[in-house]
Amino acid sequence: MxxxxxxSHIKAVLSECPDADIDEVKASFKKYEEEFYIPPQDALxxxxxxFQGEKQTTSKSNDTNNSPRNTKKxxxxxxxxxxxxxxxxxxxxxxxNVREQMIRxxxxxxxxxxxxxxxxxxxxxxxxxxxxxxxxNSNITPGSVVRIEGASVNEYQGKMSLNINQGARIAxxxxxxxxxxxxxxxxxxxxxxxxxxICVVGRVLSSREDQIHRKDGSGSLxxxxxxxxxxxxxxxxxxxxxxxxxxxxxxxxxxAQVRTFRETPELNFGRTTKIEPFHxxxxxxxxxxxxxxxxxxxxxxDGSRDVEIIVQITEWEKRSFTKDGVEKHLWSGQIADLTGRxxxxxxxxxxxxxxxxxxxxxxxxxxxxxWQGIPDITVDTAKQVEFLDTPPWDESINxxxxxxxxxxTELTKSSSRVxxxxxxxxxxxxxxxxxILRCVECRRVLRDGECASCGSSxxxxxxxxxxxxDNGEDTASLLIxxxxxxxxxxxxxxxxxxxxxxxxxxxxxxxxxxMMLGRVVKANGRTIVDEQGAMILADHAELDDDDPGLLxxxxxxxxxxx
Amino acid sequence: xxxTGRVKRQSAVHIFASEYGxxxxxxxxxxxxxxxxxxxxxxxxxxxVIVAGLLERIEGRDVSNGSVIYQGQLRDPSGxxxxxxxxxxxxxxxxxxxxxxxxxxxxxxxxxxxxxxTRLYQTDEGAVYTSLRPEEMCVIDSSRYAxxxxxxxxxxxxxxxxxxxxxxxxxxxxxxxxxEFSEHQQLGLVAARNHYGELDLEHYRxxxxxxxxxxxxxxxxxxxxxxxxxxxxxxxxxxxxxKESDDIETAITDIINTLDQGDGVDxxxxxxxxxxxGFQRAITEEKIEEMSDSGIVHEPAFGWFxxx
Numbered sequence: 001m002x003x004x005x006x007x008s009h010i011k012a013v014l015s016e017c018p019d020a021d022i023d024e025v026k027a028s029f030k031k032y033e034e035e036f037y038i039p040p041q042d043a044l045x046x047x048x049x050x051f052q053g054e055k056q057t058t059s060k061s062n063d064t065n066n067s068p069r070n071t072k073k074x075x076x077x078x079x080x081x082x083x084x085x086x087x088x089x090x091x092x093x094x095x096x097n098v099r100e101q102m103i104r105x106x107x108x109x110x111x112x113x114x115x116x117x118x119x120x121x122x123x124x125x126x127x128x129x130x131x132x133x134x135x136x137n138s139n140i141t142p143g144s145v146v147r148i149e150g151a152s153v154n155e156y157q158g159k160m161s162l163n164i165n166q167g168a169r170i171a172x173x174x175x176x177x178x179x180x181x182x183x184x185x186x187x188x189x190x191x192x193x194x195x196x197x198i199c200v201v202g203r204v205l206s207s208r209e210d211q212i213h214r215k216d217g218s219g220s221l222x223x224x225x226x227x228x229x230x231x232x233x234x235x236x237x238x239x240x241x242x243x244x245x246x247x248x249x250x251x252x253x254x255x256a257q258v259r260t261f262r263e264t265p266e267l268n269f270g271r272t273t274k275i276e277p278f279h280x281x282x283x284x285x286x287x288x289x290x291x292x293x294x295x296x297x298x299x300x301x302d303g304s305r306d307v308e309i310i311v312q313i314t315e316w317e318k319r320s321f322t323k324d325g326v327e328k329h330l331w332s333g334q335i336a337d338l339t340g341r342x343x344x345x346x347x348x349x350x351x352x353x354x355x356x357x358x359x360x361x362x363x364x365x366x367x368x369x370x371w372q373g374i375p376d377i378t379v380d381t382a383k384q385v386e387f388l389d390t391p392p393w394d395e396s397i398n399x400x401x402x403x404x405x406x407x408x409t410e411l412t413k414s415s416s417r418v419x420x421x422x423x424x425x426x427x428x429x430x431x432x433x434x435x436i437l438r439c440v441e442c443r444r445v446l447r448d449g450e451c452a453s454c455g456s457s458x459x460x461x462x463x464x465x466x467x468x469x470d471n472g473e474d475t476a477s478l479l480i481x482x483x484x485x486x487x488x489x490x491x492x493x494x495x496x497x498x499x500x501x502x503x504x505x506x507x508x509x510x511x512x513x514x515m516m517l518g519r520v521v522k523a524n525g526r527t528i529v530d531e532q533g534a535m536i537l538a539d540h541a542e543l544d545d546d547d548p549g550l551l552x553x554x555x556x557x558x559x560x561x562x
Numbered sequence: 563x564x565x566t567g568r569v570k571r572q573s574a575v576h577i578f579a580s581e582y583g584x585x586x587x588x589x590x591x592x593x594x595x596x597x598x599x600x601x602x603x604x605x606x607x608x609x610x611v612i613v614a615g616l617l618e619r620i621e622g623r624d625v626s627n628g629s630v631i632y633q634g635q636l637r638d639p640s641g642x643x644x645x646x647x648x649x650x651x652x653x654x655x656x657x658x659x660x661x662x663x664x665x666x667x668x669x670x671x672x673x674x675x676x677x678x679x680t681r682l683y684q685t686d687e688g689a690v691y692t693s694l695r696p697e698e699m700c701v702i703d704s705s706r707y708a709x710x711x712x713x714x715x716x717x718x719x720x721x722x723x724x725x726x727x728x729x730x731x732x733x734x735x736x737x738x739x740x741x742e743f744s745e746h747q748q749l750g751l752v753a754a755r756n757h758y759g760e761l762d763l764e765h766y767r768x769x770x771x772x773x774x775x776x777x778x779x780x781x782x783x784x785x786x787x788x789x790x791x792x793x794x795x796x797x798x799x800x801x802x803x804x805k806e807s808d809d810i811e812t813a814i815t816d817i818i819n820t821l822d823q824g825d826g827v828d829x830x831x832x833x834x835x836x837x838x839x840g841f842q843r844a845i846t847e848e849k850i851e852e853m854s855d856s857g858i859v860h861e862p863a864f865g866w867f868x869x870x
Contacts, residue, residue: 005782031671032616032671033781034781035671035704036616036671036673036704036707037673037704037707037708037711037776037779037781038616038637038671038673039639039772039776039781042616042637042638042639043616043671045618045637046616046618046637046671049618049619050669092592094592116592119590120588120590120682120684121590121684143592169825171823171825171828171831172756172823173757174587174589174753174756174757175733175734175752175753175756425574425576425612425713427574427610427612427677427698428677428697428698429698431652431654468571470573470574471573472573472574472575472576472717473573473744474573475570475571475572475573475574506653506654506657509654510654510657510658510700513654513698513699513700514700514701514702517675517677517698517699517700518612518614518675518677518700518702518706518709518710519706519709533570533571545706545709546709546712548705548708548709548711548712548777548778549708549777549778549779551709551712551713551716551777552708552711552712552715552774552777552778553778555712555715555716555719555770555774556774558716558719559716559719559723559770561715561719561767561770561771561774562771
């Protein structure tokens with residue numbers, strides 16, 4: 001490279017700072033470029049600043065002149081009074097309803113709803129008024145931000161509202177962004193929300209009469225339990241009314257209430273639910289729907305019933321306990337399939353010999369509970385278990401330490417899982433990373449030297465990292481255990497303690513940030529997913545950045561940017 | 563269900579200063595805990611970003627209640643991000659800010675990475691600016707910077723490609739819901755297309771190419787000749803006075819073209835939008851008058867302009 005490649009840039013610096021030393025300027029450009037990857041045009045301003053020293057000029061052009069108009073233009077609804085006639089304001093439409101009204105013997109459509117002022121300013125106090133649109137303007141939708149011109153204020157019994165008269169003008173500044181879901185439209189079973197009233201079309205996969213006993217002993221209620229399915233998934237139902245539709249029949253259910261028991265949504269049919277036969281020759285048949293009812297470990301959710309699944313039992317043991325003076329037995333152990341690991345418990349003895357493990361079984365009609373986020377399949381009778389000769393997957397895979405690679409987005413959307421590994425960018429290193437004190441009783445982290453749950457102040461030192469990882473779509477908390485934290489940071493417990501002692505906690509955590517923020521981490525462990533979001537408990541974690549040069553070349557190839 | 567429970571943490575978007583800084587649209591949900599977003603021209607709804615670059619400036623300013631607000635500039639190959647560090651930040655961000663401003667005084671180049679919350683604000687004159695509030699920051703070396711450049715390039719290309727495929731659908735939720743985009747993406751794309759109108763993506767592509775050159779260590783091809791004149795760095799809008807008179811005419815024509823829904827576009831809206839594109843109010847006002855005189859625009863109603 002020729003020595004004067006910075007020439008034009010150096011000239012630019014010298015024209016701003018005539019006193020600067022040309023060699024020093026050149027050396028600066030070289031340093032920015034070689035050490036910091038900053039090309040000269042981007043380094044220019046920083047270098048000028050440096051040679052200019054503390055010279056500052058302030059120039060601010062301020063010329064506001066409002067165009068003369070008769071309109072009263074306001075920012076906030078609070079500036080308006082009952083007498084204002086020609087008003088201009090920007091608002092967000094909160095709700096918008098159309099109704100028909102007889103006005104002077106003529107049937108007219110008018111729209112009404114709520115508006116809020118300060119639509120652009122986040123965090124500020126917004127004032128909410130009712131409005132009436134006599135137009136009505138067809139372009140108003142909830143969620144849109146509009147400028148209303150020529151509206152008038154209506155004051156009635158001290159309550160203010162805005163009248164959008166026929167001559168008024170509405171300019172849409174931002175279109176409404178809230179999708180509207182019409183009632184009575186069937187939705188996919190897989191997209192059923194956690195609560196609310198919905199309409200679905202599905203085939204009855206199972207249906208059986210059941211009784212619910214009142215807790216106060218005053219009797220019992222006859223109910224029907226079962227499952228329905230469409231091609232997107234299956235869901236259990238509970239009917240409080242007689243339910244006579246046969247297994248295999250296709251029905252449309254309108255006004256079913258979704259209730260979520262533990263993590264699992266269930267449909268409730270009551271007096272107001274409308275169920276009728278539905279006709280669709282193309283709807284998937286019972287056989288196809290039953291086969292897709294088969295679950296994998298990754299799909300198990302707390303509280304689900306009537307589960308069909310094929311798993312491998314990898315560990316099995318008998319446990320005994322005494323209840324009401326009677327000794328009872330419970331069998332439990334580890335199970336796995338290709339999607340992950342979890343636990344299983346049986347209330348009846350199964351023909352399992354420890355030296356024959358692993359064994360593949362098909363489970364039918366079983367239910368799922370979860371302990372600390374880990375699903376536990378409950379087998380109530382031995383009839384629910386069918387032993388298979390071979391697993392339906394490659395027999396040579398050892399499921400006991402099988403780790404499944406799962407995208408972060410999938411993890412945050414699925415239920416809690418065991419034996420997974422995932423990747424994400426570290427976007428936060430929490431201040432309580434490093435050395436913590438745990439309560440000796442319940443393992444909780446002490447706050448201000450005291451355990452929040454049992455009040456004990458007896459503690460034990462532990463090491464952990466608390467991070468947040470992110471893939472640009474979803475985020476998860478990542479808690480890394482002691483051994484993995486020590487390995488990841490390259491600092492053992494004593495060194496960490498010393499550093500915290502000498503630098504202070506804040507500087508120590510900042511040093512972890514300096515090391516990790518913005519980098520990609522790959523973590524192995526298990527997840528707990530609940531309404532607070534996803535949490536990964538990792539027993540192994542490593543920084544996993546690609547070489548930037550290679551990554552850049554990949555990006556070029558992927559997008560054809562050359 | 564929606565009102566209870568904690569609001570889900572918003573993802574951080576890898577984004578270049580050009581895409582973020584050109585945004586003039588924001589969105590705030592109606593609920594108390596709804597997150598707010600800045601919506602970029604490419605239709606990303608951005609609540610949180612992960613940005614990096616050369617720390618160009620960081621200065622404390624005393625404010626009336628006795629505290630100090632730091633304002634800074636972070637330059638990446640595509641432009642500058644403005645950030646401010648106020649009283650509300652964590653102790654570690656505040657401490658690091660003070661350390662950085664001292665270090666910058668010595669003339670030492672600093673590469674900084676930050677995870678920050680986005681914010682759009684409007685001046686009294688109506689101009690819209692973007693700014694960032696850092697949540698966590700750290701000093702990085704050139705290799706991590708290169709990594710960020712490559713990743714951000716990829717994400718920007720994904721957004722450009724999504725934007726292009728969104729053009730197969732009309733700019734409303736009903737049409738867009740037939741696409742493969744997630745709900746979050748649909749909302750952003752619809753809002754962006756309605757607000758910004760037609761886009762020319764060429765300069766984003768150039769940003770990506772330059773960033774990739776740097777990430778590959780090809781600084782030579784990433785270098786451009788020095789600008790003829792250096793704009794003062796204190797100027798919030800770094801390109802304002804560079805524009806030729808022709809540019810502003812194009813900009814005004816463009817603004818009226820996109821925003822006219824049949825009745826013309828009002829004076830104030832033209833000014834605000836031109837300001838967001840880097841033209842000062844006085845210049846725009848003068849130009850509109852000139853264009854009106856020379857018959858390029860007409861004024862069907864007082865204060866409302868249409869193209870002839």
